[in-house]
Amino acid sequence: MHRHALSPDHLHPRALAIRPYDRGLHDLGNGVFAYLQPNGSWGWSNAGLIVDGDQALLVDTLFDLRLTQSMLEEMRRADRRAQNIGVLVNTHANPDHTNGNSLLTNARVITSRRTAEEMSHEKPEMLAGVMRKAKTSIDPASRYLVECFGAFDFEGIPPSSATETFTGRRSLMVGSKRVELIELGAAHTGGDVVIHVPADRIVYTGDLLFVGGHPVMWAGPVENWIAACEYLLSLDIDYVVPGHGPITDKRGVRAVRDYLVLVREHAREAFRANVPLEQAARQIARELDRTGYADWSDGERILVTVAVIFRQLSDERGPIDVGTLFGAMAKFRG
Ligand SMILES: [Zn+2]
Numbered sequence: 001m002h003r004h005a006l007s008p009d010h011l012h013p014r015a016l017a018i019r020p021y022d023r024g025l026h027d028l029g030n031g032v033f034a035y036l037q038p039n040g041s042w043g044w045s046n047a048g049l050i051v052d053g054d055q056a057l058l059v060d061t062l063f064d065l066r067l068t069q070s071m072l073e074e075m076r077r078a079d080r081r082a083q084n085i086g087v088l089v090n091t092h093a094n095p096d097h098t099n100g101n102s103l104l105t106n107a108r109v110i111t112s113r114r115t116a117e118e119m120s121h122e123k124p125e126m127l128a129g130v131m132r133k134a135k136t137s138i139d140p141a142s143r144y145l146v147e148c149f150g151a152f153d154f155e156g157i158p159p160s161s162a163t164e165t166f167t168g169r170r171s172l173m174v175g176s177k178r179v180e181l182i183e184l185g186a187a188h189t190g191g192d193v194v195i196h197v198p199a200d201r202i203v204y205t206g207d208l209l210f211v212g213g214h215p216v217m218w219a220g221p222v223e224n225w226i227a228a229c230e231y232l233l234s235l236d237i238d239y240v241v242p243g244h245g246p247i248t249d250k251r252g253v254r255a256v257r258d259y260l261v262l263v264r265e266h267a268r269e270a271f272r273a274n275v276p277l278e279q280a281a282r283q284i285a286r287e288l289d290r291t292g293y294a295d296w297s298d299g300e301r302i303l304v305t306v307a308v309i310f311r312q313l314s315d316e317r318g319p320i321d322v323g324t325l326f327g328a329m330a331k332f333r334g
Helices: 065-078 112-119 126-137 140-149 222-236 250-272 276-293 301-315 320-334
Strands: 025-028 030-037 047-052 055-059 087-089 106-111 164-166 169-174 177-185 191-196 202-210 241-242
Touching: 025 112, 030 065, 030 241, 047 169, 047 177, 047 191, 047 202, 065 126, 087 276, 106 112, 112 320, 126 140, 140 320, 177 301, 202 222, 222 250, 241 250, 250 276, 250 301, 276 301, 276 320, 301 320
Parallel strands: 055 087, 087 106, 106 164, 202 241
Antiparallel strands: 025 030, 030 047, 047 055, 169 177, 177 191, 191 202
16 A cells, blocks of 8 residues: 555645745735745754834744845845844754854844753854764764754854743733743743744744654653643634744644644553663654654654653653764664
């Protein structure tokens, strides 16, 4: 039987997109924009721009300075208020959402306290070093890193930091437009934040949503991430800008929620039955394929998500070893 024969079409990335998934700035009207980087795989993140009156707020920067610079130029061409962005909000601390922060020299940088903490531990020069080494190595883990991140330039990126933090919730005004910052982590990372603009019926979710690509859970607990999806579903919104993937609506949120519910159930069963991590991840990947996620990219990420659920179930604490997990994902994909 053809592998996709059982895939419900409604989960296909193209079916979940409400706008063409084209690279660059998308004007959603009334001063709200999304900046998209197809295909949304490792490092190809989205950002957002909200303008009103004479003010502008940027949601996230990109993985390197060149990409962020060209995004800012496109934003300035589209709306003169983007020439002076007064506020940058980082949805979380992953470098594909923060590495361009230094280009916003005059902006207040706002994020959750947990994200600011995680940002202070991100070392751009370390990633640059890892990639320099990977590019001259031929082992599978290095080849995988180059496949994922080889297109980006990590040299000379200054560390990012926040100038203002909050916990829970914070309201801002951009011109006369109210913007709500809502902390919904820990989930994808320790301090995930979403940006909701009630008047424009839009939410920017950062990496609480990957659409058309497997989500990756670095922090958890998974219950929090599922609750974050439920919260997004409770909002009165038409537009959902994910951290990666096309602009979607609540169907994209449901797709990720259902994915996480399925993974949680199967990971719990596998843990109780003492199934080893890699075998459990493969079983769950097959189950996801059967349930309709066969067309979602970056399937090896399931390994990280299941590893974090297993840690949670075995009460392990302390930081996860990202290097080891990338090695395991290389093996999983290979
Ligand atoms: Zn990301």
